[in-house]
Amino acid sequence: MTTDLIFSINTGSSEPIYRQLIEQVRRRIAAGQLSAGQEIPSVRELAQTLAVHPMTVSKAYSLLEAQGLLERRRGLSMVVAAQHTHAEPSASRVELLRPTLEKAASESRQLELTSTQALKLFQQILNEGEKP
Amino acid sequence: MTATPPASVANAHVAARPTANMRGLNLAYGKKPVLKGLDWQLHPGQVIGLLGRNGAGKTTLLEAMLGLRDLHGGTVELFGESGPQLSDATRARIGYVPQRSDLFEGFTANELLAYFRSFYPHWNTAKVDGLLSRWDIARDQPIARLSGGQQQRLSIIRALAHEPDLLVLDEPVSSLDPAGRREFLRELVDQVLDRGTTVVLSTHILSDLERVAFNVAFLRDGQIAVQAPLDQLLDTTRQVTGTREQVDALCARLHAQVLQRRALSGNQELALLTLPPGPAAEDDGLPLQAVNLEELFMELA
Numbered sequence: 001m002t003t004d005l006i007f008s009i010n011t012g013s014s015e016p017i018y019r020q021l022i023e024q025v026r027r028r029i030a031a032g033q034l035s036a037g038q039e040i041p042s043v044r045e046l047a048q049t050l051a052v053h054p055m056t057v058s059k060a061y062s063l064l065e066a067q068g069l070l071e072r073r074r075g076l077s078m079v080v081a082a083q084h085t086h087a088e089p090s091a092s093r094v095e096l097l098r099p100t101l102e103k104a105a106s107e108s109r110q111l112e113l114t115s116t117q118a119l120k121l122f123q124q125i126l127n128e129g130e131k132p
Numbered sequence: 133m134t135a136t137p138p139a140s141v142a143n144a145h146v147a148a149r150p151t152a153n154m155r156g157l158n159l160a161y162g163k164k165p166v167l168k169g170l171d172w173q174l175h176p177g178q179v180i181g182l183l184g185r186n187g188a189g190k191t192t193l194l195e196a197m198l199g200l201r202d203l204h205g206g207t208v209e210l211f212g213e214s215g216p217q218l219s220d221a222t223r224a225r226i227g228y229v230p231q232r233s234d235l236f237e238g239f240t241a242n243e244l245l246a247y248f249r250s251f252y253p254h255w256n257t258a259k260v261d262g263l264l265s266r267w268d269i270a271r272d273q274p275i276a277r278l279s280g281g282q283q284q285r286l287s288i289i290r291a292l293a294h295e296p297d298l299l300v301l302d303e304p305v306s307s308l309d310p311a312g313r314r315e316f317l318r319e320l321v322d323q324v325l326d327r328g329t330t331v332v333l334s335t336h337i338l339s340d341l342e343r344v345a346f347n348v349a350f351l352r353d354g355q356i357a358v359q360a361p362l363d364q365l366l367d368t369t370r371q372v373t374g375t376r377e378q379v380d381a382l383c384a385r386l387h388a389q390v391l392q393r394r395a396l397s398g399n400q401e402l403a404l405l406t407l408p409p410g411p412a413a414e415d416d417g418l419p420l421q422a423v424n425l426e427e428l429f430m431e432l433a
Contacts, residue, residue: 009343011338014366014422014424014427016362016366016367017363019363044325047325048318048321051314051317051318051320051321053324054325055346110419
């Protein structure tokens with residue numbers, strides 16, 4: 001998988017770039033797209049590809065290491081930590097969506113939408129993503 | 133030279149002598165004060181985005197830092213040397229891309245670069261050639277016939293050619309398309325990776341700034357109103373609307389500080405709060421809203 005496919009960043013977000021990177025790695029590992037021992041791009045490589053400050057990347061990697069998702073191999077390369085051999089069951093993967101959906105739910109209440117309206121939109125967005 | 137204790141990696145850049153140290157800068161145009169006792173430090177290896185509204189004095193500040201403006205008060209030190217008259221050795225450590233192109237328009241790119249090369253003890257010919265080719269700049273045409281974007285790229289190449297330790301960029305990419313801007317940002321990242329260059333970048337293109345500027349500084353009312361790592365500002369700043377009493381009570385509950393407040397209609401105000409470090413606080417009373425860089429700019433610049 002190329003660097004571009006693993007990582008993308010949204011500018012203009014209230015979520016700092018280092019946290020966007022952390023969440024992307026977390027989701028890829030949970031889905032089994034990244035698994036134990038797989039090497040991830042070096043700080044230099046990712047900073048150059050995304051045109052972001054190298055400290056932003058190293059901050060994300062250090063926090064991912066602290067959370068047990070990545071391990072530092074001898075030398076400098078980081079790999080996915082040994083215990084992440086399989087995709088997590090979907091029941092625990094879906095929990096990763098909770099913070100985003102809680103935020104959407106709160107905004108939906110502020111907009112005084114019914115759950116049917118909000119769910120219909122979510123369904124529609126999910127369907128759009130499935131189109132080739 | 134005296135031995136210094138090893139600094140931890142985390143605060144190494146703070147422990148080292150600042151690349152630029154400005155104290156109490158005062159400058160006025162006629163009766164209109166622009167810089168009002170401004171203090172500002174740039175530390176080695178930092179990439180700092182300088183933000184401010186039009187007319188806030190960003191260009192004036194950058195020019196004052198480089199000794200290109202007469203100050204009415206205050207001191208500037210670059211690499212430990214006091215301005216405004218800098219030695220050639222210190223000048224050679226600075227690269228500057230001014231807002232307005234100052235290239236000699238009758239020269240060709242080759243002539244211009246050969247001319248500047250004579251001033252510097254150090255010149256990276258391979259980098260210059262590589263960038264001229266990659267950025268598709270005609271070497272033998274008069275600069276006046278290059279497009280605005282190509283002139284801007286040439287100005288950037290000139291500033292990078294002597295491998296400066298401090299790079300001052302004043303709206304360097306206003307004429308570049310998104311692809312050109314991305315290439316420029318990659319070049320900046322390379323400078324930071326390879327040389328630990330200190331960079332000050334002034335631009336209104338916030339998406340560019342967000343990528344490369346680990347630190348942001350807001351110039352307002354003639355002073356640096358806020359300077360912090362952007363990550364930290366986004367992590368700890370929340371926006372809230374309510375009466376002054378509600379906002380104050382909220383701050384007391386969350387141990388938060390008011391960063392900025394602005395009166396709205398009625399007795400409402402919009403406040404930016406700085407939360408204490410740690411997991412982001414929630415409050416049942418007033419909804420706390422995360423902010424992005426543009427919203428920070430609207431309130432702090």
